Amino acid sequence: MKGVTSWYIRIGEWAFNLFLLNILWLFFSLLGLFVLGIFPATVALFAVIRKLIMSTENVSMFKLFWNTFKVEFFKSNLLGFIFLVIGFVLYIDLRVLQQLETNFFNLCLTIITYIVGFLYLLTLLHVFPIFVHFNLKTREYIKYAFVLSIGRPIQSLLMIIALGIMIILLIKVPGLIPIFGISLTSFIIMKISFISFPKVNPTPK
16 A cells, blocks of 8 residues: 555656646747747756656756756757758658659659658657767767667657657647646657667766
8 A cells, every 4th residue: 555655646746747847848948939949948858857767866857957958058959950950851852742743753752751751750759868868969969869769669669659649648638738748748758768778888968
C-alpha cells in the first residue's frame, strides 16, 4: 500500500511539473514573439526535463529554464532556423513534384523526397535531446541526431509511435494542449532518447 501511495505522489509531482513547464514554454515562446522564442524555449524545456529525469534532488525549474533560455538563445535559434530552412525546401520540392506530370522519373524523385523528409523528421525529434545532453558544435548536433535516428531504429520507432499517440490524444482532447501538450510530448521524447544515448563520447553536459 505504501508503494502504491508513493507512486501516486510521484505521478502527481510529475503532472504538476509538466503543467508548470508547459506554461513556462508558452510564456517564453511569447517572450520572443514565437519567431525568436520558440527554439530557445524548447531547448530550455528539454534541459529542465533532462535534469528532472536524471536528478533525485529538487530542481529549481524556473531558474534552470531561464538560464538555459538566455545562454542558448542564439545557438538554439541558429539550429532551429537551419531545420526550418531544410523543412521549407523539402516542402517546396514536394509541392513542385506534385504539379509535374506523373512519370517514372518523377515518381522516383517523389519517393526519394518522402524518404528524405522522413529522415528529416527523425533527426528533428532527436536533435533537442542531443542539444541539451551533449557539448557539440552546431553542425555536429545535426550530424549526430541523424546518425542516432538511423542507428537506433527501435528507439526511433518507439518515438514515432509515442508521438503519434500523443497527436491523436491531443486531437481528441484539445483542452490538454495548453496544460500538457508540449511538455508531456517533450518528456516522452527525452525519456526515449536516454535509451539511445551512448555512455561514452560525445561528452555529456
